Amino acid sequence: MDRDQIRTRIEEAGNLPTLPDVVIRITEMADRAETTGRQLGLEIAKDQVISAKVLRLVNSGFYGFSQPIATVPHAVTLLGFETVKTLVLGSTVLDMMKDALPGLWEHSMACARTSALIAEHALLDDVQEVCTAGLLHDLGKVVLRQSMEDAFRTVVSLVQERDWLFVEAEEHVLGAHHGHFAGWLLEKWGLPDRLVRPIADHHNFHEDQPFARSTAVVHLADILCRAEALGRGGDRKIPRLNPAALEILGMAIDDVLGVMERMSEEMRDIRRV
Amino acid sequence: MRYIPVDEAQVGDRIAEAIYSENGRVLLPVGARLSEAVLSRLSGWGVDRIAVDGEEMPSDEQTRILLEALDHRFTGHEEDPLMMRIKDAARSHLTRHH
Numbered sequence: 001m002d003r004d005q006i007r008t009r010i011e012e013a014g015n016l017p018t019l020p021d022v023v024i025r026i027t028e029m030a031d032r033a034e035t036t037g038r039q040l041g042l043e044i045a046k047d048q049v050i051s052a053k054v055l056r057l058v059n060s061g062f063y064g065f066s067q068p069i070a071t072v073p074h075a076v077t078l079l080g081f082e083t084v085k086t087l088v089l090g091s092t093v094l095d096m097m098k099d100a101l102p103g104l105w106e107h108s109m110a111c112a113r114t115s116a117l118i119a120e121h122a123l124l125d126d127v128q129e130v131c132t133a134g135l136l137h138d139l140g141k142v143v144l145r146q147s148m149e150d151a152f153r154t155v156v157s158l159v160q161e162r163d164w165l166f167v168e169a170e171e172h173v174l175g176a177h178h179g180h181f182a183g184w185l186l187e188k189w190g191l192p193d194r195l196v197r198p199i200a201d202h203h204n205f206h207e208d209q210p211f212a213r214s215t216a217v218v219h220l221a222d223i224l225c226r227a228e229a230l231g232r233g234g235d236r237k238i239p240r241l242n243p244a245a246l247e248i249l250g251m252a253i254d255d256v257l258g259v260m261e262r263m264s265e266e267m268r269d270i271r272r273v
Numbered sequence: 274m275r276y277i278p279v280d281e282a283q284v285g286d287r288i289a290e291a292i293y294s295e296n297g298r299v300l301l302p303v304g305a306r307l308s309e310a311v312l313s314r315l316s317g318w319g320v321d322r323i324a325v326d327g328e329e330m331p332s333d334e335q336t337r338i339l340l341e342a343l344d345h346r347f348t349g350h351e352e353d354p355l356m357m358r359i360k361d362a363a364r365s366h367l368t369r370h371h
């Protein structure tokens with residue numbers, strides 16, 4: 001399979017857990033300039049399953065809100081429409097995460113919280129958005145399983161037998177990795193670049209990329225969660241931290257250690273594996 | 274009593290701490306035995322860890338396993354000072370909590 005064929009398969013996978021009507025409707029509404037965030041919130045709220053999922057996510061603790069968020073319109077006000085839309089779309093995939101790879105859900109939640117901690121520390125403009133990118137950063141692994149199960153199995157067995165990183169095995173088998181997969185799908189879903197890039201590039205951070213600061217946050221958060229053994233990324237190794245990521249965030253190693261300290265205090269409940 | 278992830282729970286395990294729904298209703302009381310049917314519903318309830326009867330893994334044994342996995346994770350990064358600082362911090366956190 002060449003890259004275009006892989007991309008087509010991945011994009012088709014986006015339709016697999018047949019996107020609920022509400023998702024299609026809100027996506028259309030969102031594309032119209034006159035639609036307000038409040039209208040969208042109300043539209044999402046009409047679908048009880050989706051709104052329950054979204055509210056559960058926003059109240060999971062990783063955004064760090066001190067008050068519970070009771071309604072979807074309220075979530076839209078606090079998080080912004082793009083983030084809520086990302087959660088609506090992402091929740092269809094997040095549901096499958098627990099089955100895809102053991103520990104990946106815990107890894108994702110830990111990475112969401114860690115991304116928020118780093119983003120606050122480095123004074124990024126939109127902490128919640130980066131947090132959402134952290135939550136969904138490994139979504140491509142689930143998408144791979146949904147769209148090309150044979151390739152997924154080969155990747156998993158290479159990871160086990162040769163003790164590679166998941167991303168190395170994906171590159172070996174497919175010439176692309178879960179960052180690319182997620183990026184293609186999220187782009188097809190019409191999500192904005194500032195949410196897509198950090199997810200797509202979390203294994204290829206480069207300071208000249210667009211949205212490099214948000215990408216640096218997710219790149220660092222992923223590595224710190226693996227270091228602290230919070231959940232599992234599907235492999236037994238850890239990718240190397242690109243020092244340029246710290247530089248662009250204006251962080252020294254002591255800042256990183258401070259973030260790790262807070263992680264280990266806050267996330268005692270997350271399974272260490 | 275020991276805490277286990279839901280996917281490691283087995284039919285017949287005895288619940289050692291009640292499980293509550295999000296609005297505070299008791300879903301499973303202390304002493305309930307897990308049946309096949311309940312087991313398949315647990316994660317749908319949003320539960321990911323439960324307390325069941327049984328021996329907690331001895332904590333130094335658990336720590337040893339965690340530290341071994343830590344060493345393994347960082348193989349290949351021995352020459353990278355940044356990665357080694359991160360590893361040292363992680364090690365102190367892993368030993369502190371167990």
Ligand SMILES: [Fe+2]
Binds near residue numbers: 137138178202203222
């Ligand atoms: Fe990843």
Ligand SMILES: [Fe+2]
Binds near residue numbers: 107137222233
């Ligand atoms: Fe990851």
